[in-house]
Amino acid sequence: GGRTGRDGCGGATGSSRKHDEESLASSGAEVQKGNPLIERNIQHLFRKPEVSRMIKKCNDFGAGGVSVAIGELADSLDIDLDAVPVKYEGLDGTELAISESQERMAVVIGRENLEDFLAAAREENLEATPVAVVTDTGRLRMKWRDKIIVDMARDFLDTNGVTQKANITLISPEGENYLQKAPVDTGDLKDAWLKNLASLNACSQKGLIELFDNTVGGRTVFLPFGGKRQLTPVDGMVAKIPVQEGDTTTASIMTYAYDPELFMWSTFHGGVYSLVHAVAKSVALGGDYKRVRLSLQEYFGSPGRDSIKWGKPFSALLGAYLVQSELAIPAIGGKDSMSGTYKDLDVPPTLIAFAVNTVDANKAVSPEFKEAGNRVIWVRVKQDKYSLPDFTDLKEKYERIHRLINDGKVLAASAIHYGGVAATISKMCFGNELGFTFNEDIFSGDIKEEDLFLPDYASLLLELKEGAAPDSLPDAILLGETSNEGLIKIGDVEIRLDEALESWAKPLADVYSGRIEKTEGINKETRDINIDHYAPEKRVQPRIRIAKPTVFIPVFPGTGGEDELAHKFMEAGAKVDEFVFKNLDAGLLEESIEILAGKIKKAQILALPGGASAGDEPEGAGKFIATIFRMPAIQEAVMQLLEERDGLILGIGNGFQALIRLGLLPYGEYRELDEDSPTLSYNVIGRYVSTMVRTKVVSTLSPWLARVEVGSEFVLPVAHGEGRFLASEGLLEELIKKGQVATQYVDCNGNATCDIRYNPNGSVMAIEGITSPDGRIFGKMAHSERIGDNVAKNIPGDKDQKIFAAGVEYFI
Structure with missing residues (x-):
C-alpha cells in the first residue's frame, strides 16, 4: 500500500492524553493522512481468491505503525526498517517504526509465494515490499542503517507491561428519572410536538448524511432517507453482501445507538439502552435479535486517579454486560479512549453500541409509512422498578415482531427514537407525505400525553398490512391510522406535516443544507425549462453486427x-x-x-x-x-x-x-x-x-x-x-x-x-x-x-x- 511519512507518528499516544490550546501545533502531525484510493486497491487485491489464499496473517497499520502491525504477526521477527518505502527522505528509525497509516497492510506469506504476490499487487497498481522475516529466536528485532535498534524478548512483550490498578466509586443516578421525564413541557401539545422535533438529538441530519456516498457498490437495500420525498430516516444500514458473480438476497444490517443525555443521568442505564436500542433498530429492519453481534465504542474523560471518573466507564460496561448476558449476544470487538478531556472540560460519558446482523433482503422493512388507512401499533416493552427493560417481555415481543415481518404482515417498522413516539411518528410520515390520526381514546387509559415523548428505546412502532391483527402482539397499543390528509391529529390538536417538517429541518440547515426547503429559482431560472420531446424515426446503426460485443x-x-x-x-x-x-x-x-x-x-x-x-x-x-x-x-x-x-x-x-x-x-x-x-x-x-x-x-x-x-x-x-x-x-x-x-x-x-x-x-x-x-x-x-x-x-x-x-x- 502507501508509503511511510511523519504523519501519524504518535497517534495512539496522542489520542490518549489531555489536550489544550497548544495541541493543534504540538500534536497536529500525529493525525494519520489516509489515502482512500490506495485503500480501495488493497480491497480489490485481497478479494482475489488466489491472493487471499497466499496470506497466512495480515494486519493494518493502525496504532503503533510497523512496530505493532508487523510486531504482532509472529512470535519472532527481524524487521528491516531501511526496506520500508518512504514518502520522502530523512525519517529516522523511530519514525519509521511508529508511523501510523490505514492505507497499508502487513501480510505474512510463504517464501515460495513472494514473486506471485508482488506481481498480483502490481496488477492492482500497488507497491508491495518485503520488510521482515519470521524467525525462531523468540525476539522482536528491528534494524536501521545496519544497526539493531530494537531487540526485545517476546516473553516480555506478552506481559503487556506493568499491571496497574485503580479504585472505582459508583454513584447512583441522581435527580428526576430521565427515562420517565418528557424532554419538553407538554402543556401546549402542538408547541411541545414542534419543539421536540427541533431538538438537536431529534432533528434532521440529512445534509450531513448526504456528504457520504451511500449507493456505491450498487447494493444499498435502504438509502439513509426513504419515501418518495426521501425524508424518513432509516434505523440502520442495510446492504446486500458483495458478490462478484451472480446476485444474492443476503444483506447485512448495521445499527448504532447512543443518548448523551441519558448517559449524563446514569452511565449504567446509558450502557443498557445503547445496546438495547441498537438491537431494537436491527429488529425493526427485519433482523433476528438472537443473531446480533455487537461492537462497542467507549469514550470518556481522562480519569487520572479520580475513582468517581473511573466509575463511569465501569458502570457503563456493567450495563452493556447485563444486556449481553440477558440476550445471549456477544461483543466481537470494540475500541476505547479515555482521553475525552480538553483542559477541564470532559466529553459526555460515551458508549456507542454497534449491532451487526444479517437479513433476507426480500424481507427487510423500512420505516416510512407506505399507505393511507393502515393501522399502527406501539409494541411497548415493559420496564421494572429501576426503569430497566423486562428482558423476558422484550425477547418474546422481538421474536413475535420477527415472525410478523417474515410473514409479510408489517409494511413499516421503526424503533422509537430520541423524542419518543411523537418524533418517530412524525419522521415515519415525512417520507411519503402521509398523515397520521391517533385514536380518539388514546389518552383514556394509562397513556398520558407525556408518554408520547419519553425515550422508550426498547419499543417499536409497526405499520400493519391490511388484515394483520393488532392483537397478534401481546399488550400492543393501537395508536391510530395513517391518512392522506397531510396532518398529524391528536384529538383536537392538528399539526400540519409541512410545519412539522420545517421544525425538524431548521436546526442544522445553516450548518449542513438538507435540501428540504423549496428553492425554486436558485439559478435565477424563471422560464419553463421542460424540453420538447425528441424521438427520431431512425437511429444510427452499426455496419457490422457482433453476437457478443x-x-x-x-x-x-x-x-x-x-x-x-x-x-x-x-x-x-x-x-x-x-x-x-x-x-x-x-x-x-x-x-x-x-x-x-x-x-x-x-x-x-x-x-x-x-x-x-x-x-x-x-x-x-x-x-x-x-x-x-x-x-x-x-x-x-x-x-x-x-x-x-x-x-x-x-x-x-x-x-x-x-x-x-x-x-x-x-x-x-x-x-x-x-x-x-x-x-x-x-x-x-x-x-x-x-x-x-x-x-x-x-x-x-x-x-x-x-x-x-x-x-x-x-x-x-x-x-x-x-x-x-x-x-x-x-x-x-x-x-x-x-x-x-x-x-x-x-x-x-x-x-x-x-x-x-x-x-x-x-x-x-x-x-x-x-x-x-x-x-x-x-x-x-x-x-x-x-x-x-x-x-x-x-x-x-x-x-x-x-x-x-x-x-x-x-x-x-
Whole structure:
C-alpha cells in the first residue's frame, strides 16, 4: 500500500492524553493522512481468491505503525526498517517504526509465494515490499542503517507491561428519572410536538448524511432517507453482501445507538439502552435479535486517579454486560479512549453500541409509512422498578415482531427514537407525505400525553398490512391510522406535516443544507425549462453486427464504479475487459498507455465509470482521465472506435466529466476547450451530494436509450461534488434542437426543475445527460449501474433505464 511519512507518528499516544490550546501545533502531525484510493486497491487485491489464499496473517497499520502491525504477526521477527518505502527522505528509525497509516497492510506469506504476490499487487497498481522475516529466536528485532535498534524478548512483550490498578466509586443516578421525564413541557401539545422535533438529538441530519456516498457498490437495500420525498430516516444500514458473480438476497444490517443525555443521568442505564436500542433498530429492519453481534465504542474523560471518573466507564460496561448476558449476544470487538478531556472540560460519558446482523433482503422493512388507512401499533416493552427493560417481555415481543415481518404482515417498522413516539411518528410520515390520526381514546387509559415523548428505546412502532391483527402482539397499543390528509391529529390538536417538517429541518440547515426547503429559482431560472420531446424515426446503426460485443472498462487511480458497470454489461450479455491503469513509475505509465490503446482497438464499447480519478485533484473532476485520453495513441484508438467500427462510448459520473473535458461530448470528437465549451462545475449548494434523483428521458436519439420511450421517468442515484452542467445559451439551443439533451432532472410531477430538492447540483435547464450529435457517445451524472433487485427498496419508482441492454443490442 502507501508509503511511510511523519504523519501519524504518535497517534495512539496522542489520542490518549489531555489536550489544550497548544495541541493543534504540538500534536497536529500525529493525525494519520489516509489515502482512500490506495485503500480501495488493497480491497480489490485481497478479494482475489488466489491472493487471499497466499496470506497466512495480515494486519493494518493502525496504532503503533510497523512496530505493532508487523510486531504482532509472529512470535519472532527481524524487521528491516531501511526496506520500508518512504514518502520522502530523512525519517529516522523511530519514525519509521511508529508511523501510523490505514492505507497499508502487513501480510505474512510463504517464501515460495513472494514473486506471485508482488506481481498480483502490481496488477492492482500497488507497491508491495518485503520488510521482515519470521524467525525462531523468540525476539522482536528491528534494524536501521545496519544497526539493531530494537531487540526485545517476546516473553516480555506478552506481559503487556506493568499491571496497574485503580479504585472505582459508583454513584447512583441522581435527580428526576430521565427515562420517565418528557424532554419538553407538554402543556401546549402542538408547541411541545414542534419543539421536540427541533431538538438537536431529534432533528434532521440529512445534509450531513448526504456528504457520504451511500449507493456505491450498487447494493444499498435502504438509502439513509426513504419515501418518495426521501425524508424518513432509516434505523440502520442495510446492504446486500458483495458478490462478484451472480446476485444474492443476503444483506447485512448495521445499527448504532447512543443518548448523551441519558448517559449524563446514569452511565449504567446509558450502557443498557445503547445496546438495547441498537438491537431494537436491527429488529425493526427485519433482523433476528438472537443473531446480533455487537461492537462497542467507549469514550470518556481522562480519569487520572479520580475513582468517581473511573466509575463511569465501569458502570457503563456493567450495563452493556447485563444486556449481553440477558440476550445471549456477544461483543466481537470494540475500541476505547479515555482521553475525552480538553483542559477541564470532559466529553459526555460515551458508549456507542454497534449491532451487526444479517437479513433476507426480500424481507427487510423500512420505516416510512407506505399507505393511507393502515393501522399502527406501539409494541411497548415493559420496564421494572429501576426503569430497566423486562428482558423476558422484550425477547418474546422481538421474536413475535420477527415472525410478523417474515410473514409479510408489517409494511413499516421503526424503533422509537430520541423524542419518543411523537418524533418517530412524525419522521415515519415525512417520507411519503402521509398523515397520521391517533385514536380518539388514546389518552383514556394509562397513556398520558407525556408518554408520547419519553425515550422508550426498547419499543417499536409497526405499520400493519391490511388484515394483520393488532392483537397478534401481546399488550400492543393501537395508536391510530395513517391518512392522506397531510396532518398529524391528536384529538383536537392538528399539526400540519409541512410545519412539522420545517421544525425538524431548521436546526442544522445553516450548518449542513438538507435540501428540504423549496428553492425554486436558485439559478435565477424563471422560464419553463421542460424540453420538447425528441424521438427520431431512425437511429444510427452499426455496419457490422457482433453476437457478443466487448466492453472495455479502464480502471484509473480513484475509479470507483467499475464493478457495478461490469456486472450490468455482463448481465446484458457482453464480454467485459477491465484493465487497471498503473502509474507507480514512468515505465509502468508508458506500458499502461500502450495497453490501454490496444484494448480500445479490440473493443466495441468503451465505458468510463464513476469515482474520483486521482482524487479529482488538481483542478477538478475527470482531469486525470482526460489527460491520459489526450495521449496520441489513445486518441487515435478512440477515433478508430467511433469512425471505423461504429463503436459506442458511455461515461457516468467521473466518466461523463472526462468526456466533457475531452470535447467528445457534446461534439463527438476531440476538441480543445474554449469559453464556449460546456462544463460540469461545482454543485450549486457548495458541497458533495449523494441521493436519489428523478430523471426524465426527453430524447431517444441515442442507441443507449433505444429500449425506453421518450417521456419515461426513472429514479436513480447521484453521488458527486461537480455535476452542475453549464453551457452558453447558443450551445444549449443547438443541443436541444438536435436532440442531444437526453435526460433532465424532474420533480415528483415530472416537470423539469432547478429546485435543489430534485436537481441537487443546480444544472442549467435541469440537464442530467447529453449525447454526441449521432447519439453514440452518452454521458450522464446519475449512476444507472447502481441498481438491481432489492436495491433502494425504500425509494419508489422505476430504476432500470435499460441502457446496458440497449448498448449491447445495438451490435446484435
